[in-house]
Amino acid sequence: MDLDFTAVEEAFRAEVRAFLATQLPAALRTRVAEGRTLTKAEMVQWHAILQSRGWLASHWPREHGGPGWTAVERFVFEYECALADAPRTLPFGLIMLGPVLIRYGTPAQKAHWLPRILDGSDWWCQGYSEPGAGSDLAALRTRAVRTTDVRGEHYLVNGQKTWTTLAQHADMIFCLVRTSMEARPQRGISFLLIDMKSPGVEVRPIVTLDGEHEVNEVFFTDVRVPLENLVGEENEGWTCAKYLLTHERNAGIGFCVAALQRLKTVAARVQRQGRPLDQDPLFAARMARVEIALENLKTTSLRVTATVAAGGSPGVQSSALKVLGSEIRQELSSLIRRAVGPRAQAQLADALALDGSPPEAATAAAQYLNNRKLSIFGGSNEVQRGIIAKTMLGL
Structure with a gap:
């Protein structure tokens, strides 16, 4: 059974197929078809090809650099890309963080971070799971304490994340951290953006059953994070977390x-x-x-x-x-x-x-x-x- 679309949707489907037939490099298509792991350079190459057409951030509205597609058009695009053996676009910045910033970020955060996701300046990873907080994510223990020193007010982050996909390639990580121990678990969580090059950030590889280095442990030891890297309200990060998961x-x-x-x-x-x-x-x-x-x-x-x-x-x-x-x-x-x-x-x-x-x-x-x-x-x-x-x- 094939998919049943309207004439307009079928025309869009034909446009996507033509684009993939002419713009998807044969070498990338072959590697995906054979199930082989792509290098960061190959992923960057495909992202750049999509961005040149304006199709990279498929979930974003036009005013923020996306194509402004409907839900059906997003479905068609992802479906046809998979059938054509196109590389999967990395979701962390594009599909997860981008929509969160668009909905909950400040104007300054949107102006700074969204263009850097699109042009590849920042590659993101996701700091959710911890050794004792996977499916029970609200049990997370990584702490962020607001403090002040000679450089001003900031957060100090200490803790550990695990199963962090492609952290070895990332410039930035969006993290759920605990900023209050007094409220119920979900109410004491905040959503922070952390520079992976900050002093105190350590990435340790985890080699999985298939022999690949895809995931990692990430440790934070007194990592300084500017207050302006808080997305949404302090202690209300669970709202961002739930919204993000609807896109994941x-x-x-x-x-x-x-x-x-x-x-x-x-x-x-x-x-x-x-x-x-x-x-x-x-x-x-x-x-x-x-x-x-x-x-x-x-x-x-x-x-x-x-x-x-x-x-x-x-x-x-x-x-x-x-x-x-x-x-x-x-x-x-x-x-x-x-x-x-x-x-x-x-x-x-x-x-x-x-x-x-x-x-x-x-x-x-x-x-x-x-x-x-x-x-x-x-x-x-x-x-x-x-x-x-x-x-x-x-x-």
Whole structure:
């Protein structure tokens, strides 16, 4: 089932496809299609290409440098980029912080930080999770104490963040910090912007199961932060945090469809007992189940997108989309790994190019392992199910 759009939306879809066909460098397309990790230089390259067209900050209004797209146009753009194997735009500055600044930032903060996100002057990372505060984010313990010295009034930050994606490349980090111990947990949290080059900031790598250095621990020891780097009101950062998470959670429809296409290609190519794997009844049944689930997810996602386009809010449905999308992507990566079979070993990646294995073999295990995180980040699926049960079912 293809997506059903109006004539105007189909014209926009054709424009996006033409842009991707002519402007997406073949080398980037190949690396994404093969599931390989992009360097910072490659990510910068793609961001610059999008910005030259005015399409980089897809969630921003025109007055702040974005394209001013509707919810449907954003959906179409992200969907077509995923199908074309375009690099994913890094969300931290563009999709997370940008909308928070636009809604809660001061005029001076918007004027300073938003252009620097667009032109690549600042690369951001997200300082939310801590060793004892992941899904229970309100339990965070990183402290920011307002103090005064000869240079004036400022915050001193001490604490630790973990699972900080791409902190090794970041110039800045937006952080949730505790500024009061007297109020209830959510009321004592503030939203700070911290320069990663500040004295007292230390980044330590975490090598994940797929062998990649994608995430980090970040330590703060007496890190000085100017008062003007507070976004919103002191002790009211939880409001910013919740708003940001509505932009972080999505179903990843395009990524699911692209993964399904790769699965079908592999299953048609790989031979088991003298016939293509997609003709094996048990494997074909699993493929059919995940494809049906994906079609249902498409329909639900488009329904939510239509609600947003009409001025509504996705509400608790964003939690449902996040749960279903993450489970489908995990199942697809699991099936690709199963289809490749014993060749799906990351350490054999170089040798696999020589023995006629499908190109997906080199990264099948790594992608499977990396995708285990999908049901955890952005609010774990267990927490999302609790939100659904409480909000929709009244439990």
